[in-house]
Amino acid sequence: MGVTTSGRSIVRVTATATDRRVDAVAVESPLTIVLDGDVMVTTMRTPGHDLDLAAGWLVNESGVRASTDIIGMGAFATATSDEVDTVRLSLAPGVRPPRPRAFVTTSACGVCSADILAAFAGPDAALHSAGWRMPSTVVAPLLAAMRERQRMFAQTGALHAAALVGPTMDVLWVREDVGRHNAVDKAIGRALFDDLLPLADHVLVISGRISYEIVHKALTAGVAAIVAVSGPTTLAIDLAREHGLVLIGFARDDRFNIYSGSERVDTGDAT
Secondary structure (H helix, E strand, O other), X not given: OOOOEEEEEEEEEOOOOEEEEEXXXXXXXXXXXXXXXXXXXXEEEOOOOHHHHHHHHHHHHOOXXXXXXXXXXXXXXXOOOOOEEEEEEEEOOOOOOOOOOOOEEOOOOOOOOOXXXXXXXXXXXXXXXXXXXXXXXXXXXXXXXXXXXXXXXXXHOOOEEEEEEOOXXXXXXXXXXXXXXXXXXXXXXXXXXXXXXXXXXXXXXXXXXXXHHHHHHHHHHOOOEEEEOOOEOHHHHHHHHHHOOEEEEEEEOOXXXXXXXXXXXXXXXXX
């Protein structure tokens, strides 16, 4: 699993007192993904579910669409530490490999200086089954269910989360990471290992804002809808509308905004 929190000495100041104590802080450390001996990327992440992270990254960056597309994968520690810092893998013959990146991807960056505005052909399969609609009444319960399973966030207050929700609107799993895009990769990577791709009629719930790269990752995996606590960017909205992805932002308590795919959200309002 890896060490996800570490104690750090802090000074806590309140209206009535100042005291020194040890606080639980989210760990941020590098993970390098290596394909057949070649470094593909080094990303800053929170340790844990590193194989899921690498698999989800491959779904977005390469031709990987099924667990059988990866014929070898392992996590390795450094010679001086028990902590995982490298995932080494091999792809099946004929599977399109990712393009190497000669830089470190920070926890705040999904695609960074990659060609994010390059032509995107769209998802490989339909995002929704015939007649699929998302009840508006599930939005608040899904957010609550994700929060209940954000164990590391409860300790540190510093981790994002991504929850994958099945067609019956049940939360399948939640993944946490210091980076939003890493949390999404971890959630999608688990789906790859479980041979669930493409994720038609599935919903991705995220704790942060909706950026272009988050929508891109969702579309590549075939997700039907995104629900987020914060808002989307203009590029995220445009990409979602282009491909029919339901996009819901500022989902808090009993309110939310629909930025794309409103015809597929059942609000109970005839208007």
